[in-house]
Amino acid sequence: MTPSARIQATIDLLDAIIASARDGGPAADTLIARYFKDRRYAGSRDRRAVRDHVYDAIRRAGECPQTGREAMIGLALDRPDMAALFDGSTHAPLPIEPGEVGAAAGTVPGWLQPLLATPVEQSALLGRAPVDLRVNRLKASPAQVAAHFPDAQPVADLPDALRLPEGSPVEQSEAWQDGLVEVQDAGSQWIAHACAARPGMTVVDMCAGAGGKTLALAAAMDGKGTLFAADTIRSRLARLGPRADRAGATFIETLLLDQSHEARGLERLNGQVDVVLVDAPCSGTGTWRRNPEARWRLTPARLDRLVAEQARILDFAAPLLAPGGALVYATCALTDREGRGQVDAFLRRHAEWTAEPIAMTPGRVHGAGRLLTPGHDGTDGFFFARLRRGA
Incomplete structure (x- = not known):
């Protein structure tokens, strides 16, 4: 060409x-x-x-x-x-006409700017994201994995995380093929860390999708205990099986739930779960480095629907927790309606629940949770909070 x-x-x-x-x-x-x-x-x-x-x-x-x-x-x-390449030659675009105007430059659509949780470093929102790896402790140590990736750099305070330059072909590596690593943004790794899953626990990843955070939870549990990956979309859950086999996380159980009737499929677990992760469907405003055209897909009406769905998921997830159990709510979003506002509304609806501080270095305290942003933390943008059910 x-x-x-x-x-x-x-x-x-x-x-x-x-x-x-x-x-x-x-x-x-x-x-x-x-x-x-x-x-x-x-x-x-x-x-x-x-x-x-x-x-x-x-x-x-x-x-x-x-x-x-x-x-x-x-x-x-x-x-x-x-x-100069708009020259009208064969297979080329027609020349740019005098006065022809291109698309206006910008980062955040105008209607969305006042809804962001913080004056986010907008240039960082659309920068190129690095490739973060999570060492799979079920199969390897960080030192063993580092030998496969000489260009990798450690990520501060995340002992199982390594960072590679943008575009690194990880999936062609022997380490990835053998299940020693997973590609996972450091922000997602922090969310899994906030769950504090341990061997022997009963844990539910409520909106598991293809299971990236499920696999992180499996490694934290050292393959011991009961771990459910739940979702309403069969094609997403189907992608978890091969990934779990590669990672050696064979104890994961999948739950395909009926949309709008999820509580019925989860009823047998009510009051028995130690940790529930709700990584809820969201606007994706924190992932624009990877999906910049997502800005064009988001509308005020779609944001309204997402906020309502997040609240609905939180409400049917809460009864699963045993007394003293922890619910970690997370979104890869940077709007307050999906983050701090969503958690505040949940706490108003559920008097027996409280938010607890999350003791970790990155991010900023934001209401009842923490906020990660590309410019401040070098991760995708996330809000997450840890909520505790009363004993």
Whole structure:
């Protein structure tokens, strides 16, 4: 592909990503993979260049543009070398017309800015995320894993965490294939740490998804005890099985719950669980480094639905805890409605529950919980709180 043809390919992809964001379709990385699957003529350098152009244009545009050309012109007008590639040649975009305006630059959509939990370091929200690894203590020690990754750096106060440069091909490594490590953001590792799961406990990961935090809990439990991974989406839970086998976490039990009737499927566990992790569905505002087009998908109405769903999940999760048990609530979100406000509302509804301090170094105390941000902590953005049921 010529450099100009790469620009046109980027525009085509951005058109698809913008339409998908408006319609609730597949994410950008899925659309990029599909695009190149049908275009085998594109070499590895072409794919990498187009992917970089796509994400650079997405990161620059705070509000969702009307077209891919608008998004790309916004990027090109800041880069004369790129603007020159709009030359109208074969497979190239038409020249930029005098007065043609590109997408406006920005980080946070205007309507969302006053809802953020803190004046978040906005440039860090759209920076490139590193690759964090969690050493799987069921199979290896940090020293054993470090030998496989000479470029890895330790993460302060997380003994099982290692950090690699952005884009490191971890899944091609022998250590990953043998289950010695999992790719997991340091913020997610802190949330698993806050659960304080121990061998012999009964633990439920309520919104387990593909099981990243479930596997961290399994390692903390040293494979001993009872660990449930629960979710309402079969395809997500199906991804946990192969990961658990690779990690040697064969004691995990999966629970496929019926959406809107979860309490019925969990009733047998009421009053018996030591720790419940509710990593609730959320706006994903803390993960924009990895999914920058998520800004274009979020609307006020969608945020309202998410806040209501988070409250509903907390309410059916609470009865599972034994007296004195702990519920850890977490979201990869940076809005107060999903974090501090959600926990405050739960405590008002459940008088027998209290919030307890979380003794750890990173993050900032934020209401009843802690807030992690990319700029302050070098992690994805998270709010999490530890709630205790009265004895």
